[in-house]
Amino acid sequence: MTVTGAPTAGATLRLLDKADKEIVKLDRAIVGAVYKFQHDFRRNPEAGGFDLKPLKGDGRLWSARVNREYRALLLRLGGNDWLLVSVKHRGHVHQNLDRLAYGINQITGAIEYVDLQVVEESVLRRELTAAADAPEPAAVSPGPVEPLLFAQYDARQLADLGVAEPLIPVVFRLTTDEELLGLVEYAPRHTGEVLLRLCDGVPYEQVKAEVTAPVAVDPEEQFDDEDWQAAVDRSQAVVITDDESLQSILEEGDFGRWKIFLHPTQDKLVHRTYSGPARVGGGPGTGKTIVALHRVRHLVEQLPPGHTKPVLLTTFNKNLAADLRSRLLSLGGPEILARVDIQHVDQLATRVVGEADPGNSKRRINDAQALREWRDLLVEAGEKRWAADFLSDEWNQVILGQAVVSRSDYFRARRAGRGRSVSRAERAEIWQLAERFTQRLDTKGLETHRQVAERAAQLEMGRKSKIDRREAEREERGGLHNVHVEAGSGAWLRYRYRHIVVDEAQDLSAAHWKMLRAMVPSTSNDIFLVGDTHQRIYDNQVTLGSLGVNIRGRSSRLTLSYRTTREILRSALGVLEGVDYDDLDGEADNLAGYRSVLHGPQPVLRGARSWDEELDLLVDQLGAWHDVPREAMAICVPTNDMVTQVAYRLKQRGIESTEITQDGPRHEEGVHIGTMYRFKGLEYRRMIIAGVAEGLVPRSSVDAWERTDPVRYRRELQRARSLLFVAATRARDALTITWHGEPSRFLAPLTAG
Numbered sequence: 151m152t153v154t155g156a157p158t159a160g161a162t163l164r165l166l167d168k169a170d171k172e173i174v175k176l177d178r179a180i181v182g183a184v185y186k187f188q189h190d191f192r193r194n195p196e197a198g199g200f201d202l203k204p205l206k207g208d209g210r211l212w213s214a215r216v217n218r219e220y221r222a223l224l225l226r227l228g229g230n231d232w233l234l235v236s237v238k239h240r241g242h243v244h245q246n247l248d249r250l251a252y253g254i255n256q257i258t259g260a261i262e263y264v265d266l267q268v269v270e271e272s273v274l275r276r277e278l279t280a281a282a283d284a285p286e287p288a289a290v291s292p293g294p295v296e297p298l299l300f301a302q303y304d305a306r307q308l309a310d311l312g313v314a315e316p317l318i319p320v321v322f323r324l325t326t327d328e329e330l331l332g333l334v335e336y337a338p339r340h341t342g343e344v345l346l347r348l349c350d351g352v353p354y355e356q357v358k359a360e361v362t363a364p365v366a367v368d369p370e371e372q373f374d375d376e377d378w379q380a381a382v383d384r385s386q387a388v389v390i391t392d393d394e395s396l397q398s399i400l401e402e403g404d405f406g407r408w409k410i411f412l413h414p415t416q417d418k419l420v421h422r423t424y425s426g427p428a429r430v431g432g433g434p435g436t437g438k439t440i441v442a443l444h445r446v447r448h449l450v451e452q453l454p455p456g457h458t459k460p461v462l463l464t465t466f467n468k469n470l471a472a473d474l475r476s477r478l479l480s481l482g483g484p485e486i487l488a489r490v491d492i493q494h495v496d497q498l499a500t501r502v503v504g505e506a507d508p509g510n511s512k513r514r515i516n517d518a519q520a521l522r523e524w525r526d527l528l529v530e531a532g533e534k535r536w537a538a539d540f541l542s543d544e545w546n547q548v549i550l551g552q553a554v555v556s557r558s559d560y561f562r563a564r565r566a567g568r569g570r571s572v573s574r575a576e577r578a579e580i581w582q583l584a585e586r587f588t589q590r591l592d593t594k595g596l597e598t599h600r601q602v603a604e605r606a607a608q609l610e611m612g613r614k615s616k617i618d619r620r621e622a623e624r625e626e627r628g629g630l631h632n633v634h635v636e637a638g639s640g641a642w643l644r645y646r647y648r649h650i651v652v653d654e655a656q657d658l659s660a661a662h663w664k665m666l667r668a669m670v671p672s673t674s675n676d677i678f679l680v681g682d683t684h685q686r687i688y689d690n691q692v693t694l695g696s697l698g699v700n701i702r703g704r705s706s707r708l709t710l711s712y713r714t715t716r717e718i719l720r721s722a723l724g725v726l727e728g729v730d731y732d733d734l735d736g737e738a739d740n741l742a743g744y745r746s747v748l749h750g751p752q753p754v755l756r757g758a759r760s761w762d763e764e765l766d767l768l769v770d771q772l773g774a775w776h777d778v779p780r781e782a783m784a785i786c787v788p789t790n791d792m793v794t795q796v797a798y799r800l801k802q803r804g805i806e807s808t809e810i811t812q813d814g815p816r817h818e819e820g821v822h823i824g825t826m827y828r829f830k831g832l833e834y835r836r837m838i839i840a841g842v843a844e845g846l847v848p849r850s851s852v853d854a855w856e857r858t859d860p861v862r863y864r865r866e867l868q869r870a871r872s873l874l875f876v877a878a879t880r881a882r883d884a885l886t887i888t889w890h891g892e893p894s895r896f897l898a899p900l901t902a903g
């Protein structure tokens with residue numbers, strides 16, 4: 151049969167989420183035939199040989215020949231727009247025609263396709279009558295009654311949450327977690343999310359608010375449930391553009407899905423127009439980085455043609471910036487990359503300062519190195535009244551943080567949140583020591599990253615005021631453009647960027663934000679930042695509003711983890727129990743609704759009597775994970791010494807390993823080993839967190855602050871907790887936590903069972 155009313159030229163062929171998962175499971179020869187099919191079909195669906203024909207009376211579901219045995223099942227969206235939903239053996243299609251269900255979900259407005267036969271056979275593994283209506287839950291369990299998982303809900307309630315209606319009768323038959331997880335595998339994505347949440351015991355209304363509401367069609371929007379072309383835009387589907395696109399979807403498997411199937415919540419955040427700075431929060435693995443990358447691509451696609459780089463993509467460190475670059479390349483290709491400046495935030499600050507002062511050859515040091523300089527200074531000066539930690543913080547947070555340049559400024563400086571008050575006389579002493587410290591750094595040719603960031607912020611703020619002044623003058627003179635030239639330099643003075651996208655936003659300092667704010671004009675879509683304050687591991691708490699980055703009303707949160715299993719997530723959340731977190735803007739934040747649809751083994755918790763014995767536990771655990779490449783596993787420990795010791799023990803036992811340095815893993819091969827700080831933004835299939843013992847996590851010195859500086863004590867505890875949380879949420883499939891001696895206090899909620 152020919153496609154009536156369809157133009158004879160090429161067709162649009164789309165692929166529905168999950169159809170790809172089914173196709174990859176077919177024999178290689180059939181997958182090959184699918185490649186050829188999509189190529190030919192896109193060119194001309196009417197070509198002979200496809201035997202394209204509608205399967206049911208409504209003209210919506212069609213079958214096309216892939217090879218002698220297999221058929222592609224396609225939904226016709228309209229004209230020559232087709233959605234590939236499945237590839238099945240022709241016998242299966244023939245026998246189960248009345249079991250192939252499809253429709254537009256009344257709540258989410260998305261297209262759904264379900265093969266009820268497959269679901270029932272695979273999920274319930276028993277013959278079921280093909281009842282079309284929802285059965286009375288109690289009536290379907292013969293013999294000893296197994297509790298039905300969803301007996302407390304009725305069909306209407308489930309449908310209102312957006313559960314795919316054809317699946318509701320099956321849902322009512324589920325009795326075990328295993329069956330539920332099986333169903334989730336085959337069900338439309340949203341159905342899986344809702345059911346798992348209900349099964350976790352989350353109240354109905356909460357599931358509605360957290361899972362359904364974000365993807366529900368706006369009740370104001372009169373949506374036409376016959377408009378399949380509009381519905382496909384609300385669905386997770388991708389247009390197959392060329393021969394390689396389907397191939398790359400199938401070959402990259404789960405690892406490439408982030409490029410193609412954004413969650414509707416992610417998709418909205420990527421494509422929205424924001425009237426000013428916007429922030430996306432959310433727990434680990436919810437796709438914040440993915441959203442940032444798609445956002446960059448979206449912004450670039452809106453730019454007029456050109457050769458400049460008006461979009462800045464920045465993050466906390468070099469390692470993460472390199473990762474963003476390679477992922478953006480893979481998402482958008484060299485054309486997108488060509489319009490984006492990717493630099494980590496300290497590199498950016500260094501460049502700004504370098505431009506203003508090209509002769510500067512100072513060596514940059516980090517917070518830990520600066521603290522050592524403070525210690526040495528106090529020892530050399532025989533100064534015992536002040537602790538190096540305290541002075542270092544005072545210098546970073548008050549003196550540098552508020553750009554204090556004189557003694558009198560320091561006397562007036564606000565010291566909110568510093569925990570301990572200081573008298574005027576003490577301020578005088580501190581100021582004197584701070585001056586000696588800066589001199590010391592100068593003499594040694596050193597400069598801290600914080601100093602550089604602060605100078606960069608000042609320089610950029612100066613540049614911004616010049617631009618604004620010139621802009622005002624230009625307007626006064628009726629729009630003359632030549633006043634835009636920077637005095638003396640001949641260079642055009644303009645904002646460095648049009649859009650800035652920031653990843654790992656929770657760890658940027660006030661100076662970084664001041665610098666970034668000044669680099670981009672305050673217009674729509676100016677700053678887009680993603681981050682999670684539960685993962686803040688550097689001491690940089692900021693209130694964005696006070697730094698000119700006003701995110702109020704433009705803050706959203708992602709809640710579905712794509713990385714971590716539900717089992718790991720539950721343990722990781724246990725680590726954060728009972729602690730408050732901020733939203734980067736002075737208000738509270740939380741991880742409400744944070745969830746996963748992935749499933750795996752329970753995390754393993756194992757204590758040893760000594761470090762030596764614990765090292766053996768690590769070797770045993772790696773041995774048990776022989777089914778996974780070494781590079782897909784990592785060991786995270788609290789200290790650098792422990793990194794060396796673990797590497798040594800593994801070497802003795804013939805296990806190759808590689809250390810994660812500031813610049814990423816030293817080598818390609820081997821189990822990755824690093825301190826907790828190094829794991830920010832990374833992910834592994836299997837993780838061991840070792841040394842999670844009292845005295846190490848948190849380190850014993852933290853307790854000394856409890857009496858002398860309670861504010862600092864709380865901050866340090868929070869940081870140690872976040873470090874453990876970050877480490878625990880790097881694991882995709884399996885997590886083992888070990889310790890020797892007494893387990894860390896942070897593990898109490900987990901070890902309590």
Ligand SMILES: Nc1ncnc2c1ncn2[C@@H]1O[C@H](COP(=O)(O)OP(=O)(O)OP(=O)(O)O)[C@@H](O)[C@H]1O
Pocket residue numbers: 405407408409411412413416432433434435436437438439440441682685711712713830831832833879
């Ligand atoms: N829509 C999606 N489809 C498939 N995979 C996804 C999707 N979104 C995210 N992922 C995957 O989930 C994992 C976590 O994503 P990402 O790194 O963006 O999370 P994150 O929120 O930035 O995490 P963290 O806060 O821990 O750094 C990645 O492996 C990513 O590829």
